[in-house]
Amino acid sequence: MSSILIKNGRVIDPCNNIDAVMDILVKDNKIDRVEKSITDSADKVIDAKDKWVMPGLIDLHVHFREPGYENKETIATGSRAAAAGGFTTVCTMPNTYPVTDNAVLIEYALSPKRNAVINILPIGAITKGQQGEELADIGTMAAAGACAISEDGKSVDDPSLMKNAMRYSKMFDLPVFDHCEEIRLAKGSMNAGDRASMLGLKGIGNDSEELIVARDIILAGATGCRLHLCHMSTRGSVQLIKEGKAKGVNVTAETAPHYFTLCDEDITDYDANFKMNPPLRSCEDREAIRQALKDNIIEVIATDHAPHHIDDKNCEFEKAANGITGLETSFALSYTELVEKGWLTPAQLVEKMSFNPARILGSDKGRLSVGSAADITIADPNEEYIIDVNKMVSKAKNMPYNGRKVRGKVLYTICGGNVIVENGELTKEYR
Amino acid sequence: MYKRKDLLGLRELSADEIMTILNTAKEMKAKIDDPALRDKSLEKSSIVTLFYENSTRTKMSFMLAGEYQGAIVKDLGVATSSVSKGESLIDTGVTLDQMGTNVMIIRHQLTGAAHILAKNVKASVINAGDGSNEHPTQALLDLYTILERKGGFEGLKVVILGDISHSRVARSNAFGLTKLGARVTLAGPSTLVSNSMKSLGVQVSTDIPSAIRDADVVMGLRIQFERQRNMPFPNLREYSSLFGVDAHMLKYAKKDVLVMHPGPVNRGVELSTDVIDGKNSVITVQVKNGVAVRMAILKLLTENNSRQ
Structure with a gap:
């Protein structure tokens, strides 16, 4: 078996409380040693001087569109985009066509035929067809390898059905990934406020998110389920999560890079690459999200990578599909917006992009412990570059960051000991 | 001065641009009552109305404003067009553009529709109402x-x-x-x-x-x-x-x-x-002033746009 020696990198491994210049030896696809100085010979030596060496990044929230919308993205293309962004594990949302609501479709996502280059952990739907009427096959999906359940794209409208889903999934120790949106308050296409008034677009208030955050924290308290709140975007949600945690509810939360990078004032034209759900909120909300990351009220950064075909975006703003791509920009935006600006320490960033997601999944990933799978990401925090949408690996190009200057470049993505990305490019074998 | 290709909203116009339109409308108003004053200044221009929402006065007012100046004016019956077969707004616009249309006048139920049309065609686009945005x-x-x-x-x-x-x-x-x-x-x-x-x-x-x-x-x-x-x-x-x-x-x-x-x-x-x-x-x-103002806008836009 081949071996890899990573020399002189700044190893940041919050799980083991390490932030120091170390060497890492990978052997037999596992982490063999992590020491101050390793002089063994290896098949491949990577000089990581002045680079960050992190446990492989984990994204709890991506849409790979397969089956059903392969013109937007597939598991093959999405997993390559993920690798390019430094991710070694992603959780795929079930709003495919047909909806991933049974064990066969979980197995489909996990099949080697999907040609993924990193770890894919499929999420099952909460209700059959995401119709909000009856529970999906939660138990058999868990047995087939589902990592969580989610109705992402909408909320389960009926609170009694949601409560049952929480009770039932608890039996299988599956977390519930919760999309929070009271749809009857969300009949708009951007955040309600001055900018929506300026542009003549109907607004969506913070209340539509917060109403369901409040409801589901209460239900999680009542059922004891592991509730994970997806793509949090408002200051009110932050307050509710804080209160929920204080009461001892088993609740965790994620936000996406766009909610701490952009705000509704960035929407100047009717460019649908700025349209997502929940919408870009006010500057005050963005500030609250940054503070919540710092205070660890929000413990995860997830991308909500939502690839769309150009035809779904190059149209009337109100008609355009929701969502933006995120896998290939997440690390750089998080580093630039959060670490450089002093909101997070490097270790806290790695915690939110790797260790915390692993904990929420109940997985032993997200760490550089001896004996664990060699999922390792190496990035240069100092490299400055301009985001170029045409250089993205993802099939989709729908992102609002084209031309934006960032710092922090992923150079190596090693998954299970295989070098998927080298010097910032997919290696030939995995292209 | 009014030098824009399109008229999409008043949000982006300057006071000067607005006054240019209003002053031009003043010259136009007499032509409504007195056909002898009308000229054929727009006879080389073609105008198409695309109304995705119903209208009496706006559409008729635009059509007459064009015809009083000698333009070729056509209405795309949206309900009976390829739009009902699911053609996208951009594709419909590009199709009309290829036919040599000089001005497209659009009313649409979605905000920003006129803006996306304008970005995709060489013709001048006039917003005749988009969603809850502008008219x-x-x-x-x-x-x-x-x-x-x-x-x-x-x-x-x-x-x-x-x-x-x-x-x-x-x-x-x-x-x-x-x-x-x-x-x-x-x-x-x-x-x-x-x-x-x-x-x-x-x-x-x-x-x-x-x-x-x-x-x-x-x-x-x-x-x-x-x-x-x-x-x-x-x-x-x-x-x-x-x-x-x-x-x-x-x-x-x-x-x-x-x-x-x-x-x-x-x-x-x-x-x-x-x-x-x-x-x-x-x-x-x-209502009468509406015709005068629309005559003025058609005149100003067709002067600006040589479809290059």
Whole structure:
């Protein structure tokens, strides 16, 4: 078996409380040693001087569109985009066509035929067809390898059905990934406020998110389920999560890079690459999200990578599909917006992009412990570059960051000991 | 000067550009009543109307404004076109563009529709109403009417009443009037007038008598039943008694107040019949001025656009 020696990198491994210049030896696809100085010979030596060496990044929230919308993205293309962004594990949302609501479709996502280059952990739907009427096959999906359940794209409208889903999934120790949106308050296409008034677009208030955050924290308290709140975007949600945690509810939360990078004032034209759900909120909300990351009220950064075909975006703003791509920009935006600006320490960033997601999944990933799978990401925090949408690996190009200057470049993505990305490019074998 | 390819809204126009249009409209107005004054200045131009929403006065007004200047004017019957087969707005626009259309006039139920059309065609695009965003030619004809009757805008108190939240007319007027120095108040029930409209530089009020006090212009807006999901007020009787303007309510305004309405009117709801047909009303004048303003816009845009 081949071996890899990573020399002189700044190893940041919050799980083991390490932030120091170390060497890492990978052997037999596992982490063999992590020491101050390793002089063994290896098949491949990577000089990581002045680079960050992190446990492989984990994204709890991506849409790979397969089956059903392969013109937007597939598991093959999405997993390559993920690798390019430094991710070694992603959780795929079930709003495919047909909806991933049974064990066969979980197995489909996990099949080697999907040609993924990193770890894919499929999420099952909460209700059959995401119709909000009856529970999906939660138990058999868990047995087939589902990592969580989610109705992402909408909320389960009926609170009694949601409560049952929480009770039932608890039996299988599956977390519930919760999309929070009271749809009857969300009949708009951007955040309600001055900018929506300026542009003549109907607004969506913070209340539509917060109403369901409040409801589901209460239900999680009542059922004891592991509730994970997806793509949090408002200051009110932050307050509710804080209160929920204080009461001892088993609740965790994620936000996406766009909610701490952009705000509704960035929407100047009717460019649908700025349209997502929940919408870009006010500057005050963005500030609250940054503070919540710092205070660890929000413990995860997830991308909500939502690839769309150009035809779904190059149209009337109100008609355009929701969502933006995120896998290939997440690390750089998080580093630039959060670490450089002093909101997070490097270790806290790695915690939110790797260790915390692993904990929420109940997985032993997200760490550089001896004996664990060699999922390792190496990035240069100092490299400055301009985001170029045409250089993205993802099939989709729908992102609002084209031309934006960032710092922090992923150079190596090693998954299970295989070098998927080298010097910032997919290696030939995995292209 | 007006040097733009398109007319998408008043939000992006300068006061100077607006005045250019209004001054050009003044030259046009006589041509409506006297055919002898009409020329064939647009005979080399073709104009297509694309109305994804219904319209009487705006569409007819545009078509006549084109024909009075000798242009070729065609209407794409949206309901009977390929749009009903699912053709996208951009594809429809590109198709018409290839046929040599000089001006496309679009009305659409979605905000920003005119903007995305304009980005994708060489023809000049005129926004004849997009979603709840703007209806620039309506506001321009309102401005023209005010200018004609009041001689200017500086310091005028203009009150716009009714279904503000769904109204592209209110928004375009707010943009235009504030740029020209008028003071604008948007008034109606709190469910139809949002406080965030203040960011447009206007006052917001739910108290109709105090909003109307000393007004120079009172503009009523139609309650747009077709855009309501939940009724924002209990019933029409309550609405007209609390928020409608009748002759008694109008006494709060200045004696020479102009009463305006973009039409179509729900008689007895936002304005009472005696106010609609009363001596202060310029509602029918607005319609004629609409043709003049649209003639002016077509002239200015076709002068600018050689389709290169």
